[in-house]
Amino acid sequence: MRKLLLYICICLIACTPIGVVAQTIQNAKPHFSYFSISDGLSQNNVSCIFQDTKGFLWIGTHAGLNKYNGKQFENFVNDPEDSLSISDNTIFGISEDIEQNIWIATENGLNKYNREKNYFERYFYSKKNPQKTISDNLIHTVYCDNDGNIWIKTPESIDKINPLTKEIRKYKYEVSVFSKESDNYIHPLFQDSQGTLWFGTKEGLGYFDPEADEIIFYRHDDFRSNSLSNNEVRCIFEDSYNTIWIGTSNGLNSFNRHTKKFSSFFYTPTSLNTINSIIEGKPGELWLGTNNDGLLQFSIQKQSFTHYIHSSIENSISTNQTNCILKDRSDILWIGTRNGLNKLDIKPKKFTIVTDNSKTxxxxxxxxxxxxxxxxxxxxxxxxxxxxxxxxxxxxxxxxxxxxxxxxxxxxxxxxxxxxxxxxxxxxxxxxxxxxxxxxxxxxxRFPEISEFLKYNKRIRCILADKKQNIWIGTSNGVFVYSIPTKKLVHYENKAYKELLFSSSIINTLFEDSNNTIWIGTEKGLTKYTPTTKEFSIVAYTKNLSFQNPHNKVYTLCEDNNKNIWIGTNAGLFKCNPDNETSVIYTEKNGLPNNQIFAILEHNHVLWISTNKGLGNYNIKTNVFKRFYPSDGIQGYEFSQNASWKALNGTMFFGGNQGVNMFHPDSIYDNPITPNLEIQKIVYFVNNEKVTITIHDKKTIRLPWKNNTVSIHFAALEFTQPFKNHYKYIIEGIDKEWHDIENQNQINISNLPSGKYTLKILGSNNDLIWGHERILEIEVETPIWKTIWALILYVVVFAALLFIFIESRTSSLKKANKSLTEKQEAALEIAKQKEELILKNKNITDSITYAKRIQWAIMPSRAKFKQLLPESCILYMPKDIVSGDFYWITEIQDKIFIAAVDCTGHGVPGAFMSIIGYDLLRNITKERKIFKPSEILDYLNKALIELLTKNEMEDDTVKDGMDMSICVFHKTKGILEYAGAFNPLYIIREGKIMTIKGDRFSVGLGNEHEDVPFKNHIIKVQKGDTFYLFTDGYADQFGWQTGKKMKFRRFRHIILSIYKLPFTKQVKALRDELQNWKGELEQIDDVLILGFKLDNYLESMYNKPTE
Structure with a gap:
């Protein structure tokens, strides 16, 4: 009935031949969202907007075409080198034909966008063939009618194009010289519900008469008040009551189809009457975009305007210069302006803001x-x-x-x-x-006893009147409790009691639960007062959450139907069990709008929570959080601490920086509009080349087997709050259950094996109302070697190979039987030889072991070494049973001879050389009385060369020798003589190490240094000097971690770190360091280190009585 009355009213208005001057009505300011270049738009000057049948928004600008899916803008711009790109970047109009092709009017040509193949087909004017081409390349607008025809408007013609036959019918119209179109403004084409095509020009309003096959015009007549108010028609629209509305450069017009007369409506001042666009919001309500003066909201029944303009207030329209308006399927207005794309959701808001129309x-x-x-x-x-x-x-x-x-x-x-x-x-x-x-x-x-309190506590932070007629007063100095029956005031503060009553004296909130327990939230924690025991106790509600701060700021408290206490803090929401004081924490990760909780109210097992970043609710039973934003109708993002109340009828109030919200929780509805889910494209790589498949309406796609990762892009096309749209998918053939990917509109599938799969995707709107599933069949090609023909070939080849194998095997068995006896005989012979080898190996090993005993018997004993050098140590670690390294010490007259020798090779060859070396050293010193170290080496060199070259056959010449260091200590003189063949002498004096280098040639190799004498070094021994002789086995050992040799630099560091230890411990330290260095690696050479001091001989020499 109401709708019928409104229709009658509109008809009466349409029959009125006079203009109406409307008044402005105050209204709540709408909440605009804004999109610009920074959000992905190709340009901020938006010239036209269109929503296609799938739900995508198409936005035309003067710098390209844009496609919006609620999350991203896809830009289409002209590429001079690509004939399949859009012909021009200045977009004047967008429409969709019955085949779902998108048609675009530009400043340079008409374009048809092929969704399936993702390219543009261009239509141009041709002077060579003017009858079969469009009238002009400047296309003011484009419209696709219900019969499949494409209509375009050029500066002097309206063309009808049959896309199937390519036939073009042209309708010329008269253009005044004085109104020659030069500003390229978009003039409309529109088909109403009765099938009539309407055309807007600078010459008036036209409609197409199919019987006469011509365009008939309505124009302004100064002598007729019921004519069109102005000839420059900028927009045409038909409302839900089938009334035609026309926006001109001077006023809004309605057209009466029966009387063929116009009614005009003007806004005061008249400068606001250039109407660029018209759209219907709610039935009986029009939204008008003006040229330079923002938006007008027109009530048809009241004949009144409401004016919305750009201002410094947040969320106003981005500019007053509007170009176009579109209402999408979700009752959202999209306003194209010269400063970006604006969005206005005109659906009823979930929440009401308390307003008083008589006040600001x-x-x-x-x-x-x-x-x-x-x-x-x-x-x-x-x-x-x-x-x-x-x-x-x-x-x-x-x-x-x-x-x-x-x-x-x-x-x-x-x-x-x-x-x-x-x-x-x-x-x-x-x-x-x-x-x-x-x-x-x-x-x-009323209560005089409180006056004393007010003298010192002017600022009250919170109040509570409990069920026992006590008034609780929270301050910055603890809690005051006034008993109305006894008229007594008690101050509870930390100073007056031995134990702390509160974690902080600054009280934020007071709450009484169903058991009459008083809960007190402070700046640093929570306290409760138990009336039965009259005791305060600090509640360690985070004690079971070791990672949580026990001194959070407690802002608000609430009790649910299960008597749990909910604690709102600066670090999240806590559910506390009052019996054991353990808690569960909820934060932004769980779905809270923000971790700073200012107020909590409960209704039917749902908590309503105000925060520092919006309002949310939590369903205790389903464990689901929801968030609400200013676009839902809340007063703003920031709410105030404890500014909340629940009325007896369940109505809730929450206050914040920008006002108060009033709502009943049961009246909060979900957005009922389900989204259409579209799979936009699939991206994969073949041989490192990116391949993109546009899906459009495809039900099945075929992918090559060579793909490592497949990316599938999709969108739920419902734009209320698209950032809250959720998605889930399942791949039948791989998955057993659905994957919930929240608001991610892309999935990546790796290493998809060959086969057939069914991909199902679901999309929801902002309130998790799910739409219909989108199904895509995916077939991954089978590689050639897995095809049925390949399998047949494999069987044939296998059968042939099996036949060859059997024949070969039969022949082999015959030969095997023949040779089996021979092999058995050979096996017996091998077993016999093995026994002989084992026996020989044992004899050789026994001989080598005996040689070790001989070698050790020849070498001086450790006891003799200690006798001559009491302060000394020996680290001797042969690599094999016998060694090529040996040490030598002897005493002749007042001299002590010490040598560390490394013979060429190790094992048995080295052991033979060591015996030769030991015998020669003994002969040189005891028989030949050569005591100088350099001369000892000289003689040893010649003797060894002579001994090893007795055989004159060149091939039998032995190229062996020795690297060694030898010292002679003069006990009566306190000096040490040294000579060396490669091997140096280390002396540690006063914490520093000195290296006395030997000559750079060996003993006995018969090289070019054969006649070069060895150099003799004389060292004056000082008390505390520590001497080390050694071979290269220690420093040449490989380390298990680095794989590199230890080298002498590290060896010197080790010696410096241990030289102060007793010599008995030095041996262990050296052995441990070597073991740690080599780890599980094999020892590569013989190791010999001699360390000694001569302090006892120096003391004897200095203490010897003078004659």
């Missing part, structure tokens, strides 16, 4: 506290004092203004004292307000 919109801003009593809502603010809002009349009174001497403009807390009285605290006040009489009295008049 920011009257209830910076809300600090709320209390609702029947139809009255008490709203405390930070700067504007106390408001009482009547929910029935939707009006309010500011008692900070109405009542004289109202004590405060900063209200800190409001709490009911009784059914008709309210406690209200301010920055410097504390009063009792009577709801019936709408008057107040200071609390000190």
């Amino acid at each position: 919109t920011d009257a209830f801003s910076n809300t600090t506290s709320i209390y609702a009593n029947n139809s009255f809502v008490f709203i405390g603010t930070k700067f504007n004092g106390l408001y009482v809002y009547n929910t029935t009349t939707k009006t309010s009174k500011n008692y900070s203004v109405v009542l004289k001497n109202f004590p405060d403009s900063y209200i800190t807390s409001i709490y009911p004292l009784s059914a008709n009285e309210v406690l209200i605290s301010g920055d410097n006040s504390f009063i009792v307000f009577n709801v019936i009489t709408q008057s107040y009295e200071p609390i000190t008049r």
